[in-house]
Amino acid sequence: MGPRANATDAELLGQTKDDAEAFAVFYERWEGPILAYxxxxxxxxxxxxxxxGEVFASALGAAHRFIGDARGSAAAWIFTIARNTLLTSIRRGKVEEQARRRLAYWEPVALVDVDLDAIAALESDGPALMAALAQLPVRQRDAIRARVLEERPYDExxxxxxxxxxxxxxxxxxxxxALRNTVEPSE
Structure with missing residues (x-):
């Protein structure tokens, strides 16, 4: 981080428009507390x-409007964004992607065909697949069944x-x- 480690939140956010590294320092400073919250x-x-991710995407979009307190701290500001993001998510019943889409560097997760093929190969070995799936968290298990075994689209x-x-x-x-690490596909 270097000399920026001693910069106030206000200074970092003020530099964000011209220097992406300034926001990276701000992010590293607040990532842990926001995630814990x-x-x-x-x-x-x-x-x-x-x-x-939503919180920091929103913070990046609003960095130019930040007005810090006397110490230059963004604690109240970033936690207010976190609170509002959480409340919006609860109201809508899902996490919104809109703020993340505004970030040019945010890459969507891409599934590799090799992964899908390996899991599809397990279908012929039902007991091994069921045992491996049973070890996964419920949400992962349901998502894999729907996507890989039932071939349903992501939006559905x-x-x-x-x-x-x-x-x-x-x-x-x-x-x-996790499945790949747990079960060796039959050849």
Whole structure:
């Protein structure tokens, strides 16, 4: 981080328009506290991480409007964004992707065909698949069944699970990775 480590939140946010590294320092400073706040309230690590992404995407979009307190701290500001993001998510029953889409560097999770093929190969070995699926968290298990075994589209699964398509993609990807580590596909 270097000399920016001692910069106030107000200074970092003020520099964000011209220097993306300034926001990266701000993000590193507040990522842990915001994630902990959201995790305590949601009790779901995946949802907390997704909401955290929403918070920082919103903060980046509003950085130019930030007016700090006398110490230059953004604590009240960033936690207000987190609170509002959480309340909006609860009202809508799902995590919104809109703020994340505004970020040019946010890459959607891409599933690799090899992963899907490996899981599809397990279908012929029903007991092994069922045992491996049973070890996954319920949300991952449901997402994998819907996407891989039932071949349903992401938007339909997102509606069923009451979350965004990006969350479904991440959930399926994490589940496939866990399955890949648990079960060797039959050749």
């Amino acid at each position: 959201l995790l305590r309230r949601t009790r779901n690590p995946e949802v907390a991480v997704d909401l955290s 699964i997102a509606e069923q699970l009451q979350c965004s398509e990006l969350v479904v993609r991440k959930t399926v990807s994490r589940g496939l990775k």
